[in-house]
Amino acid sequence: MIFKRAVLFFIALIIVIAFFKSDFYNTWFNTKILQMQDPDSYTGVEDVPAVYDRVTDMIGKQAERMSVRERMEMRYGMSYYISEAVDSILKANKVKDPYILFPPNAYLKEGLHYNDFNVPEPAIFYYFTGLQEVWANSPEVQKTNWTVIIESLKNKDYLQQIIAEGQKIIPLYNGNGIVIALIQVTDKQQLGLILDHYKNYNAEL
Amino acid sequence: MNILGFAFILLLHFLCGRGALQLFKIKLAPRAMVCISFIVGVPLLSLVPFALQLFHVPITYNSVLISMCIFAALLSIGLVVKFKKPELGKIKLPSVYEIPFILIFLLLIIISVWRCFYLPASARDMLSGPEVMAKYAVSEKSMINSMFSVDLHTTNNYLKPPFVTSLQIIYKLFVSEIGQLWISVLFVSFIIWLYDLLRANLNPLIAGIILLFFITLPEVYAYTYLMLFDYSNMVFFFAGFYFLARYRSSRQFNELAFSALMFALATYIRTETLVLQYMAVPMLIYFFYKDKTPLKQTIKPLATFMMAPLFFYILCMTVFVKHYIPIHFDVSGEINKHLGDVSVFFERFSDMNSVLIFSDMGKTLYGYFIPMFIVVLIADIIFFRKQFSIEAKVALYGVLVVYIGMPLLGYLLPLVDLRNTTKRGLFKIFPLMVLYLRNSGSLIKLSTLINNWEFSKPKDEVDKRMPQVATTQSKGNAKKK
Numbered sequence: 286m287i288f289k290r291a292v293l294f295f296i297a298l299i300i301v302i303a304f305f306k307s308d309f310y311n312t313w314f315n316t317k318i319l320q321m322q323d324p325d326s327y328t329g330v331e332d333v334p335a336v337y338d339r340v341t342d343m344i345g346k347q348a349e350r351m352s353v354r355e356r357m358e359m360r361y362g363m364s365y366y367i368s369e370a371v372d373s374i375l376k377a378n379k380v381k382d383p384y385i386l387f388p389p390n391a392y393l394k395e396g397l398h399y400n401d402f403n404v405p406e407p408a409i410f411y412y413f414t415g416l417q418e419v420w421a422n423s424p425e426v427q428k429t430n431w432t433v434i435i436e437s438l439k440n441k442d443y444l445q446q447i448i449a450e451g452q453k454i455i456p457l458y459n460g461n462g463i464v465i466a467l468i469q470v471t472d473k474q475q476l477g478l479i480l481d482h483y484k485n486y487n488a489e490l
Numbered sequence: 491m492n493i494l495g496f497a498f499i500l501l502l503h504f505l506c507g508r509g510a511l512q513l514f515k516i517k518l519a520p521r522a523m524v525c526i527s528f529i530v531g532v533p534l535l536s537l538v539p540f541a542l543q544l545f546h547v548p549i550t551y552n553s554v555l556i557s558m559c560i561f562a563a564l565l566s567i568g569l570v571v572k573f574k575k576p577e578l579g580k581i582k583l584p585s586v587y588e589i590p591f592i593l594i595f596l597l598l599i600i601i602s603v604w605r606c607f608y609l610p611a612s613a614r615d616m617l618s619g620p621e622v623m624a625k626y627a628v629s630e631k632s633m634i635n636s637m638f639s640v641d642l643h644t645t646n647n648y649l650k651p652p653f654v655t656s657l658q659i660i661y662k663l664f665v666s667e668i669g670q671l672w673i674s675v676l677f678v679s680f681i682i683w684l685y686d687l688l689r690a691n692l693n694p695l696i697a698g699i700i701l702l703f704f705i706t707l708p709e710v711y712a713y714t715y716l717m718l719f720d721y722s723n724m725v726f727f728f729a730g731f732y733f734l735a736r737y738r739s740s741r742q743f744n745e746l747a748f749s750a751l752m753f754a755l756a757t758y759i760r761t762e763t764l765v766l767q768y769m770a771v772p773m774l775i776y777f778f779y780k781d782k783t784p785l786k787q788t789i790k791p792l793a794t795f796m797m798a799p800l801f802f803y804i805l806c807m808t809v810f811v812k813h814y815i816p817i818h819f820d821v822s823g824e825i826n827k828h829l830g831d832v833s834v835f836f837e838r839f840s841d842m843n844s845v846l847i848f849s850d851m852g853k854t855l856y857g858y859f860i861p862m863f864i865v866v867l868i869a870d871i872i873f874f875r876k877q878f879s880i881e882a883k884v885a886l887y888g889v890l891v892v893y894i895g896m897p898l899l900g901y902l903l904p905l906v907d908l909r910n911t912t913k914r915g916l917f918k919i920f921p922l923m924v925l926y927l928r929n930s931g932s933l934i935k936l937s938t939l940i941n942n943w944e945f946s947k948p949k950d951e952v953d954k955r956m957p958q959v960a961t962t963q964s965k966g967n968a969k970k971k
Contacts, residue, residue, distance in 0.1 A: 294590070
């Protein structure tokens, strides 16, 4: 019986190896199970996926980054990084009741052809920061008192137009010809100019 | 992570689940009892923060702790009163040739549990609904909290039943800020239970292969660490059919009542499951017809089977969503306005087959599980068509319910889209296929041949044993009756 069980053991072993050597399951196992984003490759603004050859390496690296903040940065990438930056700046400046306008996703994708950043929807931004985000079509858009500008550096005219004289721009990110910055919205005219700029773009997911 | 807190919550899950099994007088093999106790204990414990919210009691560490202890103690009364030293029996080590399979299952389980623990929730359905609700419930002591002050025009995820929200509250309070580990409790218990079910009827080699196909279902595996409703919903939907099959064999009302509870919990997790569960009612009526059960005697089981999930549906949608969520929502507004146009159903049915199942995308989502099932089913129809056990028939009916029911849901509720809701709704079909496979005539025959070769039994014994294996359970239960 021992011999027969040894035969069955080798059959089982061959089945398992053959299963994971088959094209489909081999690809699945290598790309979805063994490999994962390298936490070291995450620079805070670029969600560059790098991979490990061994799952133990991946778990080991992740185990070095156990704080919730590090795990969230790794998971949500740039959306979380920008949200967190906005949060810390406004908290440092003790800003009360901020309503932060973000550009529509369609503006980034179609207007700027910029695909590295997905604007978090208001509920998710609230989850990240506890702050109120508004979109161009939000019922409370008129309450906007801060805005995150995502703009091509080529659009200097527009930037000059919407930034009031002497007003401070707080840069959050600058790269690939795109600037992401936080500015205070001081009056309705300024808000009107910004909303007008987004008017041809649908503020949806 | 608070390891002691996690151990304590695990104990509460177990006590709640085990208490419920005792209450319903369900008797299974010891390992199955433990697994199902953990499984059932997860949604039962989630009822605690939900109940606190319904009764306007602030959700604090102390209130949740005390209520959970009281709830677990109440459910455990039956256990204490009828306490018997657990019969552990002889511990049976796995066969040597199960080891390659068990090792690979262990690897996949460890990776899933680690990811579940390490990675924060990422599904949009969670981040713009239950997860944000749970986060602020912990700090503001209520599920109805400041998240409702946010512009929610982009989402309706706050209208989901409070199953995930409640569990996240418990786990954030007692285990870790990210929570989520309850998914691993369900996943690990479910996999062990499924393997046990397969091993009961099949040779370990065959059981290992089937479970290997199941655990490596790419899309399903991903949801063993991605927090969403569908994996949990799949587990309870399966349990509903499993206990329905047991009821058909035993005719014991408690098995039907427990099946109803399983369907009720599945409905608590995803309310539209009610429609699918009601599609199982004709089967129940057919049972009564076949047994020539007097009409009067059918009322109680039918009412139990239909009312238990309906109760949870009303609790979630009519009571909680309508009267507690501060944003008005009308369910009737979500129903297809042109029900007369049945072409929508056929279109969805066709899309489901051509896009999600029999396509490259289908292969990416579900691997080779469905082709494997179809091959075995065809072999059974050709060679063993007279040997379909009760459990096999119930499992096949369940497969049909999901196969027809998912497009039906798409027809009734336009929000049930193809590439998200239907794709994940189809998860429910796979464990039912596993349940069928454990009763498959071809696989039992193959198992018997391997067993006889392994134990050097004469060939003529092969044919005698085969049908016996297939009907062991039903005969055993019939004797009980």
